[in-house]
Amino acid sequence: xxxxxxxxxxxxATDKAIIAARQAxxxxxxFATDFSQDATQPGTTMKIPxxxxxxxxxxxxxxxxxxxxxxxxxxxxxxxxxxxxxxxQFDDKDFTLVNGTNFWANAxxxxxxxxxxxxxxxxxxxxxxxxxxxxxxxxxxxSSSAKxxxxxxxxACENADIDPxxxxxxxxxxxxxxxxxxxxxxxxxxxxxxxxxxxxxxxGFKAVIENGKLTTASGENLVGALIPTDGLAVAGRTVPVLSxxxxxxxxxxxxxxxxxxxxxxxxxxxxxxxxxxxHEALFGAALVQPAKCVRLVSSATA
Numbered sequence: 219x220x221x222x223x224x225x226x227x228x229x230x231a232t233d234k235a236i237i238a239a240r241q242a243x244x245x246x247x248x249f250a251t252d253f254s255q256d257a258t259q260p261g262t263t264m265k266i267p268x269x270x271x272x273x274x275x276x277x278x279x280x281x282x283x284x285x286x287x288x289x290x291x292x293x294x295x296x297x298x299x300x301x302x303x304x305x306x307q308f309d310d311k312d313f314t315l316v317n318g319t320n321f322w323a324n325a326x327x328x329x330x331x332x333x334x335x336x337x338x339x340x341x342x343x344x345x346x347x348x349x350x351x352x353x354x355x356x357x358x359x360x361s362s363s364a365k366x367x368x369x370x371x372x373x374a375c376e377n378a379d380i381d382p383x384x385x386x387x388x389x390x391x392x393x394x395x396x397x398x399x400x401x402x403x404x405x406x407x408x409x410x411x412x413x414x415x416x417x418x419x420x421x422g423f424k425a426v427i428e429n430g431k432l433t434t435a436s437g438e439n440l441v442g443a444l445i446p447t448d449g450l451a452v453a454g455r456t457v458p459v460l461s462x463x464x465x466x467x468x469x470x471x472x473x474x475x476x477x478x479x480x481x482x483x484x485x486x487x488x489x490x491x492x493x494x495x496x497h498e499a500l501f502g503a504a505l506v507q508p509a510k511c512v513r514l515v516s517s518a519t520a
Contacts, residue, residue: 220472220474221469221470223469223471223482224469225484228322228467228495230322230323231322231325231326231329231482231495231497232480232482232497234323234325235329235497236330236471237330238327238328238329238330238331239330239331239334239473239476240475240476241334241413241415242331242337242338243334243337243473243478244414246337246338246476247477248425248447249386249445249448249449249450249451250447250450250452251476252264252266252453252454252477253453253454253455253472253476253477253478253479253501254453254455254477254479255455255470255472255479256455257455257456258298258455258456259458261297261298261299262298262455263295263296263297264296264298265293265294265296266294266295266451266453266506267293268294268507269289269290269448270289270290270291270292272287272288274288275288294451294504296451296452296503297504298453298500298502299502300499300501300503301498301499301500302333302336303496303497304328304333304497305494305495306325306329306495307493307494309491309493325495326497329480330480330497333480333497333498333499336499337499337503338429338431339431341431341452342431343431344505345433345440345443345445345505345511345513347437347438347513347519349505350505350508351508351509354377355374355378355379355512356511357519358371358374358444358514359514359516359517360393360441360442361517363389363396363397364400365397368387368421368426371387371421371423371514372422374444378511380444380510380512381446382422382424384446384448385445385446386423386426386427386445386447387427387444388429388432388444388514389426389429389441390429390430390441391428392441393442395428397426398411398417415427429442429443439515439516439517439518439519440513440514440515441514441515443511443512443513444511445511446510446511449506449507449508450503450504450505450511451503451504451506453501453502454477454478454500454501455479455500456470456481456500459481465484465485466484466485467482467483468482470482478499479499480499481497481499481500482495482496482497482498483495
């Protein structure tokens with residue numbers, strides 16, 4: 219992993235943080251993602267291009283030539299309004315009680331889990347009946363995880379004008395588990411699908427994923443969703459450190475798999491002997507094509 223850190227202990231801890239984060243980030247990475255090491259201030263907005271194809275028509279030099287646009291492109295803003303961090307405090311004497319290597323490894327894993335869950339929660343929080351328009355095409359009652367019911371969600375894709383092969387089917391843990399129970403291991407891919415909660419290519423969908431972060435708010439009745447790849451965007455940037463001299467060490471590590479950049483800060487309090495280790499991430503998420511998304515509900519909502 220590319221890093222600007224120099225302390226072996228912090229490199230080790232941050233590598234562990236990123237590895238721990240990958241399980242949740244693998245689900246987020248199924249959508250439009252753009253993580254960068256470019257420094258930015260919180261609140262900065264980047265724009266994601268969304269291409270809408272038109273009908274392909276016969277070439278005509280007068281009325282449909284190479285300067286007649288058939289499709290369109292719009293730019294949807296994604297604001298970096300989530301700045302999440304995980305800080306651990308430890309005293310110098312703590313290292314007399316534990317093995318130092320295990321301390322850094324465990325701290326890194328805990329930070330990675332916390333940051334990745336925060337990203338998944340932010341993404342999942344966008345899926346609700348306020349942001350996704352309530353219509354016959356955008357809300358489908360899904361009462362069973364039987365194989366025929368799941369396969370029939372391809373019809374819901376057709377009604378919403380989205381391609382199943384470019385669509386992620388999210389299911390809450392109960393329904394995801396019920397679906398796995400109906401399938402042979404050679405169909406859903408074996409133990410990795412159970413551990414990671416991702417089954418790629420099932421019934422022609424881009425992936426079927428388990429998402430335990432879908433809203434359970436009263437009146438939502440949400441049990442899943444159909445989200446096209448370009449229907450949701452997640453972007454991240456590096457948190458700038460304006461006064462690096464006040465810390466013992468400052469740096470970033472980039473995950474070559476997801477692209478996520480995790481920032482690191484470490485400093486101590488000379489008066490008390492307390493030390494502080496922080497991992498952090500700056501990101502934003504947006505539904506860029508809400509009309510193309512489908513909420514799956516246990517029963518019709520008001």
